[in-house]
Amino acid sequence: MFQKGLKGIVAVQTAIASVEGDKGELRYRGTLIDEVINQKSFEQTAYFLWHGHHASNEELARLIEQLKSYRQLPDYLMAIAQVLPKEISLMDGMRTLVSAYLHAEFKELEIHQQAIALTAALPVMTALLYRQSTGQEFVAPRSDLGHTANYLWMIKGQVPTHAQTEALETYLNLTMEHGMNASTFAGRVTISTESDLSAAIVSAIGTMKGPLHGGAPSGVLELLDEIQSPERINPVIEQKLAQGEKIMGFGHRVYRTEDPRAILLRKKCQQLQQEDSWLDLAVKAETKITQLLNERKPGRALYTNVEFYAAAIMRSIQMSPELFTPTFSIARIVGWTAHAIEQQQDNVIFRPQSEYIGN
Incomplete structure (x- = not known):
């Protein structure tokens, strides 16, 4: 067939x-x-x-x-x-x-x-x-x-x-x-x-x-750059959701639950977040974004994918896109x-x- x-x-x-x-x-x-x-x-x-x-x-x-x-x-x-x-x-x-x-x-x-x-x-x-x-x-x-x-x-x-x-x-x-x-x-x-x-x-x-x-997670990099600091997470994400924009770094074409690679990258970033401001921002951003997505889109079960934390890591080591x-x-x-x-x-x-x- x-x-x-x-x-x-x-x-x-x-x-x-x-x-x-x-x-x-x-x-x-x-x-x-x-x-x-x-x-x-x-x-x-x-x-x-x-x-x-x-x-x-x-x-x-x-x-x-x-x-x-x-x-x-x-x-x-x-x-x-x-x-x-x-x-x-x-x-x-x-x-x-x-x-x-x-x-x-x-x-x-x-x-x-x-x-x-x-x-x-x-x-x-x-x-x-x-x-x-x-x-x-x-x-x-x-x-x-x-x-x-x-x-x-x-x-x-x-x-x-x-x-x-x-x-x-x-x-x-x-x-x-x-x-x-x-x-x-x-x-x-x-x-x-x-x-x-x-x-x-x-x-x-x-x-x-x-x-x-193998495309670069440019959308996630742009999102983190736009947020910049923890206090800007909610206003930036709420504005994007109100305008119907897709939140980059969430959802995966294969995994219907959490991407196991994202889970492990999150754990590593949590371990190292005190040592790096970008990793700290990514950990805090994921928590708040997931909460907002669950409130606005109940039942969708949108989880971070590997590109979300990959982008955070690339930004933390100042690696060019x-x-x-x-x-x-x-x-x-x-x-x-x-x-x-x-x-x-x-x-x-x-x-x-x-x-x-x-x-």
Whole structure:
């Protein structure tokens, strides 16, 4: 039976993640997301998604060293970045550099190692392109910082605070994987042709670029900017509701209850809100907005989605809106590569049928 966009059609069987929208549950490798990421670093969560079990101390130490070793981009890749048009978007630049990341040493790696290499290299590519686009000198990666802190270091040129690193790391861990979304499917289709992993990631990045999938939460950023302070929450929201405007950051196309990622981001922001004014504003704003929505729209059960607190975190670390989708991709590359590895293990090329409706 024909379904536009393949909605409701099972295309693959996977052991990587499951999304239960009616229950409001997201699981990595069969385990609820809050249990997976509890007090875990980016490196630990990535290892769990790739391998299906938590890393031992030795396995984690080896992964950390491998990720650090791939932070240095080849000279030819740095040169390519420098000659890209200034007006090129960050996502287009990332796609270009990933497509060129096929040097001899990389080609000799088996796919698990290639996944680690690309995961380590993508934040460096992003920081390089971003600072180049803003007329700033490239900030070289540091070997004494973890994956998340090093990304912020390269973007900002200064060591991030504990609150900034912890907030962003929670976001990255929560968005590494989310089932058979458009970019993941695109990557699996590419790898199913027995193409290479770089090509699969290029396909995924090209898909993530689309505003229907990886678009930045500009509406939420604008809302927080308009509110500015806790005492302005009620008047701003009441005016928007009176004018029939949509309150950005509330509601989700999949989850019919609270988005589990938003719940965990809220908890992290609550833990850190005393350390950052933007996180404090987001926590207070959600409480009051939810109350006002329940009063004005009873029975609608409108909850915050992951973009609400993601926007608060991006604002708290003073990250430019143009970096949101690239940062999303830096997290999701773990899921993309995990799916590519899984596809290779029992591969059948994707070849769906089409229904001719012409004359």
